[in-house]
Amino acid sequence: MTTGRTIAEKVLSAKSGANARIGDIVVCEPDLVLGTDGSTPMAIDLFERMGGRTVLNPERVLLARDHYAPAASDATRGFHARMEGFVSNHGVELLEVGDGISFLVALESGRVEPGDLVIGADSHTVTCGAVGAFATGVGSTDLAAAFLTGKVWLRVPETTRVILDGALREGVDAKDVALELVRNLGTDGASYAALEFVGPVSDTLSVECRTVLSNMCVESGAKAGLFPNSEWRSDEDARFAGEMYIDCSQLEPKVARPHEPENGVSVTELVGEPIDWFFLGTCTGGFAEDFRTALGILDAGGGIAPGVTVVVTPPTRRIRKTLEEDGTLTGLQRLGAIVTESGCGPCCGTSAPIPPPNSRVLSTASRNFKGRMGEPSADIYLASIRTCASAAISGRIVDPRTVA
Amino acid sequence: MITEVRGRARILPDRVNTDYIISSSRKKESIDPSELKKWLLEGVNTDFAASVLPGDILVAGEAFGCGSAMEVAVTAVRAAGISAVVARSFARSYYRNAINNGLMPVECETSGMNENDDLVVRIDVCGVTVTNETAGTKVTARKIPSLVMKILEAGGLLPYLETHGRFVEDTR
Ligand code: SF4
Numbered sequence A: 001m002t003t004g005r006t007i008a009e010k011v012l013s014a015k016s017g018a019n020a021r022i023g024d025i026v027v028c029e030p031d032l033v034l035g036t037d038g039s040t041p042m043a044i045d046l047f048e049r050m051g052g053r054t055v056l057n058p059e060r061v062l063l064a065r066d067h068y069a070p071a072a073s074d075a076t077r078g079f080h081a082r083m084e085g086f087v088s089n090h091g092v093e094l095l096e097v098g099d100g101i102s103f104l105v106a107l108e109s110g111r112v113e114p115g116d117l118v119i120g121a122d123s124h125t126v127t128c129g130a131v132g133a134f135a136t137g138v139g140s141t142d143l144a145a146a147f148l149t150g151k152v153w154l155r156v157p158e159t160t161r162v163i164l165d166g167a168l169r170e171g172v173d174a175k176d177v178a179l180e181l182v183r184n185l186g187t188d189g190a191s192y193a194a195l196e197f198v199g200p201v202s203d204t205l206s207v208e209c210r211t212v213l214s215n216m217c218v219e220s221g222a223k224a225g226l227f228p229n230s231e232w233r234s235d236e237d238a239r240f241a242g243e244m245y246i247d248c249s250q251l252e253p254k255v256a257r258p259h260e261p262e263n264g265v266s267v268t269e270l271v272g273e274p275i276d277w278f279f280l281g282t283c284t285g286g287f288a289e290d291f292r293t294a295l296g297i298l299d300a301g302g303g304i305a306p307g308v309t310v311v312v313t314p315p316t317r318r319i320r321k322t323l324e325e326d327g328t329l330t331g332l333q334r335l336g337a338i339v340t341e342s343g344c345g346p347c348c349g350t351s352a353p354i355p356p357p358n359s360r361v362l363s364t365a366s367r368n369f370k371g372r373m374g375e376p377s378a379d380i381y382l383a384s385i386r387t388c389a390s391a392a393i394s395g396r397i398v399d400p401r402t403v404a
Numbered sequence B: 001m002i003t004e005v006r007g008r009a010r011i012l013p014d015r016v017n018t019d020y021i022i023s024s025s026r027k028k029e030s031i032d033p034s035e036l037k038k039w040l041l042e043g044v045n046t047d048f049a050a051s052v053l054p055g056d057i058l059v060a061g062e063a064f065g066c067g068s069a070m071e072v073a074v075t076a077v078r079a080a081g082i083s084a085v086v087a088r089s090f091a092r093s094y095y096r097n098a099i100n101n102g103l104m105p106v107e108c109e110t111s112g113m114n115e116n117d118d119l120v121v122r123i124d125v126c127g128v129t130v131t132n133e134t135a136g137t138k139v140t141a142r143k144i145p146s147l148v149m150k151i152l153e154a155g156g157l158l159p160y161l162e163t164h165g166r167f168v169e170d171t172r
Helices: A007-016 A040-049 A074-090 A102-108 A123-131 A140-149 A174-185 A200-204 A207-220 A288-301 A317-325 A328-334 A385-392 B024-029 B033-039 B072-079 B092-100 B146-154 B157-164
Strands: A025-028 A032-035 A061-063 A117-120 A134-137 A152-155 A159-165 A194-198 A224-226 A242-247 A254-256 A264-266 A277-281 A309-313 A360-363 A379-382 B003-011 B057-060 B084-087 B104-107 B118-124 B127-132 B137-141
Touching: A007 A025, A007 A117, A007 A134, A007 A194, A007 A224, A025 B146, A032 A102, A032 A140, A040 A074, A040 A140, A040 B157, A061 A074, A061 A102, A102 A117, A102 A123, A102 A317, A117 A123, A117 A140, A123 A134, A123 A207, A123 A224, A134 A224, A140 A152, A140 B092, A140 B157, A152 B146, A159 A200, A174 A207, A174 A242, A174 A254, A174 A264, A194 A200, A194 A207, A207 A224, A277 A288, A277 A385, A288 A317, A288 A328, A288 A385, A309 A328, A317 A328, A360 A385, B003 B084, B003 B146, B024 B033, B033 B072, B057 B118, B072 B092, B084 B118, B092 B104, B092 B146, B092 B157, B104 B118, B146 B157
Parallel strands: A032 A061, A032 A117, A117 A134, A159 A194, A159 A242, A194 A224, A277 A309, A277 A360, A360 A379, B003 B057, B057 B084, B084 B104
Antiparallel strands: A025 A152, A254 A264, A254 A379, B003 B118, B118 B127, B127 B137
């Protein structure tokens, strides 16, 4: 019988005070509880109906106004007002419109540490696995329960190891690895499981690149996407549910065709496809360095093609400031890009602008479901920011390795 | 404690996502489950909502409830008077939201079940079984852990916490 434990078992044992083994249900005390303007208004109602009077650990709660940034209707203004009322009664921190996406703000402000348990009523909370935290998405009811009790019930998941071997070639980015991962696993290939990234590529990726992989684990149904570190790692004799191998040296830039993130193909298969609407931003691949890369490619290529729309949304205020200070945002605007308020932007159709009917969109987002950006007739393709910017030069998909 | 749910099987295909259960465009108009149930499963069958009866048991294939994690895809099912969903597998977020809203998720082989079969889901100390009285067959389902069972028996996490104010199974 094995005695070794996975990272998931270690973190959930530490946070529950129990010997948490795979398959057990444990009641844990999260270090950080995140909510968004999409999920928190319902959670506040539920909290009050549960009889809640005080939030148990208000200092562990962080709420964001990221999906409706800015609020553009009475209903969404109402959601924000509800959140404002709640935080003033309970001493909870509420981010301003424009501060950015909940879990990215948590990460960049240093609120997430290796070995932490983070829950968030946003499925992409898994992104915090990039720094070795066990981070997972929950529902509004769980959020309400966490306000009331400071706790959450969790099933200890199986862990599948993802071995990222070889080395990334020039022009191939973390987003391409993520699209390959999701293509390989399929939409529910990792359901209930935690993914743990190991191997030479995993070890050398920057934290920013790690977030892209942790983020997109959820597109395969995973509960968490973890990068181990020297302190928080699985024991060698831990019980793993499986292993997946990706030879990064073989990877090419990828594009996911509509309408599933798992529809990734090599960019070479789609060269020449016309695109009229580009979206650069979101919680998966919109870091400062990414926008600098985009500007570099566009400048070198002679700018944005006529008639093409490029929307730029920095995911957090901090990233926005960096890009303002180094001139990247001005540079993009000079080329004709529309720069929006920081946050989720047009990713899920909750903030303007929305792609026009029958448009063909190339986006750095993580999801391309039909209607995802608020326009059901739009075809959404997903790719790295390098591939997106390269295509914006001509308005057609190109292999980014053939562009300056 | 023994729990039994009896009902008529309503067969659904594989990979019914939350948008097929309740379309996003309906969610924009209202998130009130008693309103939303009028459009239940219209993405699969536009006549479904008109033919559903309280007590029916949904029987699905793989990855029931995949896609967006919106809880209304569970609360609308509950509002239609359905208290159990039998599926070969569930999306994680649907499984979790189902438990928290008192909708029993039963994971087992569903290939021998047909439309309108009389099903009995039984949960006791030995585990979870689904008996198909029409076909005369019985399958064993994935065990439901005791804390989850307590939440389901209470009718969901809201009534559970309304009663207890905390997780009572937490021994710390
Ligand atoms: S950027 Fe898109 S995927 Fe990320 S949290 Fe916002 S809406 Fe969700």
